[in-house]
Amino acid sequence: MTTHSRNETLLEVESISLSFGGVHALSDVSFDIRKGEVRSIIGPNGAGKSSMLNVINGFYHPQEGSITYQGKRRAQMKPHEAALGGIARTFQNIALFRGMSTLDNIMTGRNTKMSKGLFWQALHFGPAKREEIENREFVEHVIDFLEIQTIRKTPVGRLPYGLQKRVELGRALAAEPTLLLLDEPMAGMNLEEKEDMSRFILETNEEFGTTIALIEHDMGVVMDISDRVVVLDYGRKIAEGTPEEVRANQNVIDAYLGVSHD
Secondary structure (H helix, E strand, O other), X not given: OOOOOOOOXXXXXXXXXXXXXXXXXXXXXXXXXXXXXXXXXXXXXXXXXXXHHHHHOOOOOOOEEEEEEOOEEEOOOOXXXXXXXXXXXXXXXXXXXXXXXXXXXXXXXXXXXXOOOHHHHHHOOOHHHXXXXXHHHHHHHHHHHOOOHHHXXXXXXXXXXXXXXXXXXXXXXXXXXXXXXXXXXXXXXXXXXXXXXHHHHHHHHHHOOOEEEEXXXXXXXXXXXXXXXXXXXXXXXXXXXXXXXXXXXXXXXXXXXXXXXX
16 A cells, blocks of 8 residues: 555545436445545445446436535536546446557547647647647556557457456556546456556556545455445445455445345
């Protein structure tokens, strides 16, 4: 875990409730994410974890509650507000352009940083060209950081699963996020791939100063890399605290020893 001080609240979810028809995905959930921390959201299958991330970055709009991000309180976040405000996201199912190279996929993460209009981009000189050079330099830095130089020109559809997940992380990092949401970044990985991804997550937190909120099922990973953990079960918060506090919480033990509820 990283050691610098983390007291300032970056994002707060307050009394969030979300329903689809008669199904309660989230019920009165509140927690905060502090600037600079690694905050894990855990729970059995069907607990509402991905729904919570979708609320934070505006894909879902809760019926009740509010979100405060960087001091601004709103009933709901809109996806473009989230992106422009520095919230980036990866998904459970890889959402890359399979026919495009690693480099081009990561370049798409720079869209929110491109300020020049279509006119300049079409002419491809002057301010637009300078902007593209700057964006490409940052993307090359991300590629070096993630140690994927050898696959920079490879179409991502040809890459093994673990490297595709790393490219998806690179695309999110290309947006220079203030808050990075990771939805099961290690699902389907072998031990070596998980160790690599854990290292990159911690180095992202330390080198870029990025605040990270992640959903992860591997409890060993969660306990190793998290500063704080919040636990959901059946759409409700049942515990939160340090990894050690959560691991010893009887409600958490019962939830994980119970029958999975997809």
